[in-house]
Amino acid sequence: MVAEIGPSNIESAFLLEALKRGTRVDGRGIYDYRTLKISCGPTYGLAEVQLGQTRVLARVSCEVTRPFPDRPTEGIVLFNTELSSMAGFGLDSSRASTQEVAISRMVERVIKQSRAIDSEALCILAGEKVWTIRIDVHFLDHGGNLIDAASIAAIAALKHFRRPDVTIDGEEAIIHDVRERNPVPLSIHHTPICVTFGFFGASGDMLVLDPTLLEEQVQVSSFTITLNSHREICALNKAGGIPLSPDQIQRCTQVALAKVDEVNEKIQLALKASTA
């Protein structure tokens, strides 16, 4: 009935005491992900991810537009990640806190700046017509760790999406209706996946993977590493919080490498299931 006022002292104390003994409030190990469910389709480019109690929906669509004047041979990738009021009462994209804005920006940067999508392949006629790919990420349920869920949803949706086929005939481009010719997938170089860790304790010596909402509210520091299936680090993000040692970062990276492989497998299974 009342607006969110954060966790009580008892809840925080219980969480920290349990962590000191090596367990988490929901019984997971410190390096365990919550149950991850990915479902794609039926519409091309629609992916819904459920990570524990967090639910995120991603939708990819395309449109033919003019390119940017300084990039005539590249397509455009647009992002829209608003924290909707459905995810939690009091959340509103027009009055978003800095943390919420950071979440939206993080997902956007991960996909755009890691050059996951081949924008040159989106060019139809240089300087005149290119594909604009639009990714809308809708947060339906905020149960903690929105970044990981959103990155998985966005990548799954991009891989699931099919754009209309195009034939270039000299100076003319023919965009085929999807009923005439099968639509084609996007050219995706690699699949960056975010893995988030939360740190607890006065010196940040206790850490967990995939924090829940309660753990996020109690944590003293947060660290997100973005890796792809080629074992490359696409992005590291540690914005504020208490300082962490390079050893902790290293440890997190090793754990994340294993997790990203698992997540990629799940995405592949979900994509296969949707086309079956």
Add this chain to the structure above:
Amino acid sequence: MSRPDRREASQLRALNCSLGQLNRADGSAQFSAGNTSVVSGIYGPVEAKVYEEKLDRAVVEVKFRPDIGAPTTKDKWMESAIRNTFEREILAHLHPRTLVQIVIQLREGDGSVDSAAINATSLALVDAGIPLKCMITAATCAVLPDDTTVVDPTQEEIDAARSTHTFAFASGSSTGPLYVDSRGDFTMDEYNHCYELCALATERVLAFMRTAIEGKVTKEAKISAA
């Protein structure tokens, strides 16, 4: 004239719904008819802001988010339409000075989006336990250029139609519709015909909703009895 998906003129698409899937929201429902899918989340009754609270009743707020792109004036229109439909059917006097917030997210749009949104909201309000006078069910009809009338049109059929009509009725009520949205070029005969077809269609939607809610309640009863 056969429809692209081989349905009969008065046949609805396959209906699907799931209740209570969201954890943070007080109530939620996902409703889909064919490829049109809507999620509705309810927060309420919650604390209203002092400047918007009403002393003797709950305030109803609706937010509608499209599947693609930022919200436009079309979505604002949908918000006010849904708010007007539900404002009088929610027993707001039982919860003065509170807010009932309805958040609707369109997942996939393939025609008849407004009726899917109304149906999803009806189910979500039941899931949230918000007291209602009645269930509200909606259906859409389209009059095609060859003068046939089809129920639950897809986006393709709507694009080709001469007029489209959405009606929402209160269950168990013999009075007129709670919500009417008619667009295009039509005669009164066509309007009346659509009215009758939608009234029949909403009865089928209501039966479907009843089965869904009964299923949920029996499941919950089993869990609490065990």
